[in-house]
Amino acid sequence: MTPEAITADPAVDAPMRVRHVVKGQVIEGDGPEYGRDPNRFTTPPLDVSALVWPRPAPSPAADVPVDEIIDLLVEAGEVLKRDRSGALAEAMERSVAAGFYPRDLVERSFAYLGHMFNRASMEFMIEQEIGGKDLLDGWREVATPSGRPAKVRAFPCRLLHVIAGNSPGVAANTVIRGALTKGVHLLKLPSNELFSAPAIIAALSEAAPGHPVAKSFSAAYWRGGDEAVESMLFRPQYFDKIVAWGGESTIKGALKYVGPGLELVAFDPKTSISMIGREVFASDEALEAAAEAGAHDATLMNQQACTSSRYQFIEGSIADIDRYCARLQAKLGEGRRSSSAEPRPIPRNIRDEVEGLRDMEEFYRVWGGYEGRGLVVRSEEAVDFYPEGKVVNVVAVERLEDAIRHVNVATQTVGVYPAERKATLRNALASAGAQRIVTLGAVSPEVGLPHDGFYPLHRFVRWVNDEG
Structure with missing residues (x-):
């Protein structure tokens, strides 16, 4: 033929x-x-x-x-x-x-x-x-x-x-x-x-x-x-x-x-963040629960939703923060009602950015690969690229208040752990431009409230x- x-x-x-x-x-x-x-x-x-x-x-x-x-x-x-x-x-x-x-x-x-x-x-x-x-x-x-x-x-x-x-x-x-x-x-x-x-x-x-x-x-x-x-x-x-x-x-x-x-x-168009207090390291149970909540918030609609957390600011020593990063990365690839377990390769432009960071371990550390099962970059300042494809930038801060400078009118949702810290942060977050302050793990919108x-x-x- x-x-x-x-x-x-x-x-x-x-x-x-x-x-x-x-x-x-x-x-x-x-x-x-x-x-x-x-x-x-x-x-x-x-x-x-x-x-x-x-x-x-x-x-x-x-x-x-x-x-x-x-x-x-x-x-x-x-x-x-x-x-x-x-x-x-x-x-x-x-x-x-x-x-x-x-x-x-x-x-x-x-x-x-x-x-x-x-x-x-x-x-x-x-x-x-x-x-x-x-x-x-x-x-x-x-x-x-x-x-x-x-x-x-x-x-x-x-x-x-x-x-x-x-x-x-x-x-x-x-x-x-x-x-x-x-x-x-x-x-x-x-x-x-x-x-x-x-x-x-x-x-x-x-x-x-x-x-x-x-x-x-x-x-x-x-x-x-x-x-x-x-x-x-x-x-x-x-x-x-x-x-x-x-x-x-x-x-x-x-x-x-x-x-x-x-x-x-x-x-x-909006973006969302998380703010995690040092209380997360009080016990293994607290760390496990926060990592699960942080992974849920980061993967809503496979990180395509405006409410999905892309940057997570956390208090603690570098050693403790790295423990959180490891657990977060392990959970990012899990399937949930609002996200998929099926991996999708990370976009090439993000892969190129992360590859450059792997060579600067004094300032950055990376968990995970590029197949789409979850990748975490720990840094002292927010990365320049826009995380997507189940990629999360975990940023170490002395105080959660230090993260407010990263909030502006394009910040939709801020997830906070523990919930008690919201009361001390919400007015400053609202003044900076944030529109929703929620407990970590609760970024899914509720109808009838402001959007x-x-x-x-x-x-x-x-x-x-x-x-x-």
Whole structure:
């Protein structure tokens, strides 16, 4: 057989087909092709006009009681858990094929999605972030100092979400928050997480076909920064706010269109650290527990989450700190619910940096290799490179207070051990720019509390007054 006669297996060579959702309806079809092997994909042809909700008509769910919306979201969670249609399983397999995360982590992440639609969590979110269901369902009368009558409502908005692709949970949280606030929502799909958002919105439609909440959501992909699309969509006549997750280029791209009538809600790129007091060396049990907690915090979503600790500042003698480093490195490669045991080779640029440090043992010490099972660099100053791929920089300090100079407005979460030390550090950390101070081992976010320094639900609505 000649080489010309050999044909490729179409099942192997065919690009993945991405679904869009338009106002609750799943859309399929072969349109533009994006990406490169092995991550080529096609999307349905993009109809920009179908992705907007005309003004001044109210959003479809504006008058739906919040309790009914919560009931629907709980049922959508059950739909995701049962997955009788196989839509979520298919989305999971496509995410595995995209190769951004190992299979075991993708499977656990998708299996958890249905559990996020939790009634108690949603009611807590509304109470904490809005102040009560009545503000979403209608107008609350308030007493003013002047005695002039006034009413206030958390009014539904029109939001365009540029979501992050580091976890399918981002899409789930976006749908939950969007439904509770009764607005209309267009989700721009990220190129590294194309499948979870359409599957989640489809679950809403399956839970209650034709329901106004399902009709309030669309999801579509276009290449980020495509001015032909974004100059049409990113307009105040269509949307009130752009909700942008991601890196500097994403935020800057959204800022180009921000102006009167179009606001930016930014989940900025962040990094996180740990601060470990000398109390960790009081016993082997304390050291073991702290190393486990430190490894958990360092490997959340395989260190792709903003909450993942990359730098850990620790008090103690060098000999004691090295004991912690050895135990931390041994635990970094273990699988957890929020991380994978499957090794992925460390990026070449980090390997080159670490190789240079191995030759300076007077100032640095390294535990672990480059296969992705966990690597720890101990130093007296924070390293210049950005740790990723289960790489942690452990920095020796005289006092935990000395580490505060490494905190700034890009620092999201600070994990502290022991918990009692938080009270003496939290005001200084907050002044330096940190947004979350947690006990070491507890970096996983809790919904209903501030995220990146603000309450998301509070920003997802427009606060309107009726006075006099």
